[in-house]
Amino acid sequence: MKDVIDDLEKVFILHNKKDYVLPYKVSLRWGDKHTEETRGRINAMPGYVGGDTNIAGIKWIGSGPQNPMKYDLPRASALIILNDAEKMLPLAIMDGTIISAMRTGGVTGTATKYLARPDSKIAGIIGAGTQNRTQIMAIKTVMPKLSKVKVYDLYLERSKRFAVEVSEELGIEVVPVLSAEEAIRDTDIIVTATTAKEPIVKAEWIGEGCFYSHVGGHEAEFDVISKANKIVVDDWEQIKHRGTQTLAIMHEKNEMKDENIYAEIGDIITQKKKGRENETEFIYFNGVGMALEDIIVANRIYSKALENGVGTVLELWDKPIWI
Numbered sequence: 621m622k623d624v625i626d627d628l629e630k631v632f633i634l635h636n637k638k639d640y641v642l643p644y645k646v647s648l649r650w651g652d653k654h655t656e657e658t659r660g661r662i663n664a665m666p667g668y669v670g671g672d673t674n675i676a677g678i679k680w681i682g683s684g685p686q687n688p689m690k691y692d693l694p695r696a697s698a699l700i701i702l703n704d705a706e707k708m709l710p711l712a713i714m715d716g717t718i719i720s721a722m723r724t725g726g727v728t729g730t731a732t733k734y735l736a737r738p739d740s741k742i743a744g745i746i747g748a749g750t751q752n753r754t755q756i757m758a759i760k761t762v763m764p765k766l767s768k769v770k771v772y773d774l775y776l777e778r779s780k781r782f783a784v785e786v787s788e789e790l791g792i793e794v795v796p797v798l799s800a801e802e803a804i805r806d807t808d809i810i811v812t813a814t815t816a817k818e819p820i821v822k823a824e825w826i827g828e829g830c831f832y833s834h835v836g837g838h839e840a841e842f843d844v845i846s847k848a849n850k851i852v853v854d855d856w857e858q859i860k861h862r863g864t865q866t867l868a869i870m871h872e873k874n875e876m877k878d879e880n881i882y883a884e885i886g887d888i889i890t891q892k893k894k895g896r897e898n899e900t901e902f903i904y905f906n907g908v909g910m911a912l913e914d915i916i917v918a919n920r921i922y923s924k925a926l927e928n929g930v931g932t933v934l935e936l937w938d939k940p941i942w943i
């Protein structure tokens with residue numbers, strides 16, 4: 621996770637310098653955007669990362685929200701293809717499921733480092749799925765004093781299993797709680813990563829000095845965001861285009877203006893804007909997720925695989941024809 625967070629800081633700096641190419645995500649779905657949380661969808665996420673990374677690629681990621689309960693399979697499953705940015709030829713085809721979950725955690729880890737109180741000890745999370753596992757892993761990486769996590773899920777069995785596995789893995793206390801309110805009240809850091817169809821988080825549950833990383837779709841009431849002293853995002857244009865998260869819905873309803881966004885995370889890492897300035901401000905962060913994040917992590921793993929002779933060499937052609 622430490623390596624992932626280092627990759628992400630680097631990619632947010634490149635993003636800030638505009639040394640990237642990032643077309644909007646294409647969503648293959650079987651109805652309007654609300655069907656994503658019921659029927660599912662597959663997203664195509666291409667991108668090019670500049671700097672000394674200089675690599676292009678695409679993540680093709682399916683989401684079947686019914687998978688964990690109905691089939692005992694993960695909600696998200698992804699493949700990543702990396703391409704040489706000079707010849708444009710494919711370099712590698714790899715699993716993207718774990719990379720995607722790790723980078724989503726890493727994005728919150730990076731934001732937490734700059735936006736949460738450095739003495740944060742208690743996290744409250746909603747959703748006992750894949751994403752929140754890597755969210756906690758990342759928060760623990762940047763906030764070594766983190767000692768307790770409260771987790772709420774619609775299904776108590778899932779939060780109980782999550783608590784046992786994550787506390788064992790990270791050596792911190794993880795407690796399943798019986799309501800979203802109990803998870804959120806009296807915490808330093810909040811994360812929501814659910815497949816909820818309606819907002820869950822209420823403004824009155826959030827205390828002074830809190831940091832909230834919003835990972836899922838429409839999980840917070842509008843008042844939560846209006847209460848924030850600072851609203852920070854990964855990429856505002858991408859959030860608006862994707863249209864599924866609370867900030868984008870507020871914008872669509874004319875309740876969020878471009879000027880209400882305080883900064884993109886790259887502005888804070890590059891010190892163009894200040895991160896946390898005092899102990900009391902409530903900072904809200906929303907990452908929509910960018911292909912650049914997947915590509916930079918995938919590229920590091922690809923390089924390691926080459927170094928270690930790991931992987932299977934595919935022969936697409938014996939020799940090229942019809943040149």
Ligand SMILES: NC(=O)c1ccc[n+]([C@@H]2O[C@H](COP(=O)([O-])OP(=O)(O)OC[C@H]3O[C@@H](n4cnc5c(N)ncnc54)[C@H](O)[C@@H]3O)[C@@H](O)[C@H]2O)c1
Nearest residue numbers: 695747748749750751773774813814815816836907908909
């Ligand atoms: N922003 C990003 O970059 C990014 C990246 C990956 C995933 N996501 C989003 O994160 C969310 C979670 O993904 P995941 O892979 O962990 O899914 P998952 O299916 O593994 O876990 C989701 C959990 O949410 C719980 N849940 C659903 N509705 C709830 C509610 N109302 N209250 C409490 N719990 C509820 C489910 O029971 C389940 O345990 C998805 O919406 C996904 O699209 C965002």
